[in-house]
Amino acid sequence: MTHARNAAMALVALLLLVAGAWSSWGSAQHILLSKGREHGTLTVTGCNEETCSGRYVPDGPPSPHSTLTIDRSVAADKGQTVPVVVKPDTAEAVRTGWGGGLHAWLPLGGALLLAAPLVGGGLRLTRTAWSLAGAGGLLLVGTFFAL
Secondary structure, three states: OHHHHHHHHHHHHHHHHHHHHHHHHHHHHHHHOOOOOOEEEEEEEEEOOOEEEEEEEEOOOOOOOOEEEEEHHHOOOOOOEEEEEEOOOOOEEEEOHHHHHHHHOHHHHHHHHHHHHHHHHHOOOHHHHHHHHHHHHHHHHHHHHHO
């Protein structure tokens, strides 16, 4: 019976971590694998409930995009300029640098925090649980201060 309980707890914790990593990868891939992608800066001109938009200036050759949108949670205040990478075949940008990189991995940080009690209480691996919670907490706090 204990082996079944341990297997179930391990499976749920693993599922949480995989879901967090999968959710993070949607934005993180554009930051981590940015070689060959269009880089530039976005000057925020206005925001709505979910996104901000602004004037885009590419770092390299001229771009077909003159304006881009970005998630409001990673955009700066109106008038500020942020470094971005353009998602291929879209008019959407992802913030680069420490703030953008940490924000992209935010779902994984939450998954680490959620998995820690399962690992500590269910599997009785307290040191591993504290490590998971510490890594998740550092990621969340780091993102807060970087943005």
